[in-house]
Amino acid sequence: MLTCPDCAAEVSDAASACPACGKPMGRGGPVHTLLRIVGLLFGIPSLIFLALVLYWRMTELLLYGFVAVLLSAAVFYIGESRARAARRR
Numbered sequence: 412m413l414t415c416p417d418c419a420a421e422v423s424d425a426a427s428a429c430p431a432c433g434k435p436m437g438r439g440g441p442v443h444t445l446l447r448i449v450g451l452l453f454g455i456p457s458l459i460f461l462a463l464v465l466y467w468r469m470t471e472l473l474l475y476g477f478v479a480v481l482l483s484a485a486v487f488y489i490g491e492s493r494a495r496a497a498r499r500r
């Protein structure tokens with residue numbers, strides 16, 4: 412959930428405008444949202460994986476853990492920066 416900057420109403424993450432006052436929330440398009448969701452869906456398990464790899468000292472899997480975390484962070488960042496760029500327009 413997001414908070415509307417104008418009227419402080421709770422707005423769904425998927426909503427393109429505030430239902431209370433109609434202020435456009437300037438969310439990125441569905442592609443940006445999808446990128447962020449994919450980034451989070453992969454990022455969180457990747458972080459857990461990396462933590463377990465470090466905990467169990469499975470150095471041969473360390474590279475995969477880092478790559479997975481970096482990839483999902485990159486996907487999330489692309490979605491986030493695209494959404495931010497779309498908001499400025």
Ligand SMILES: [Zn+2]
Nearest residue numbers: 415418429432
């Ligand atoms: Zn509002």
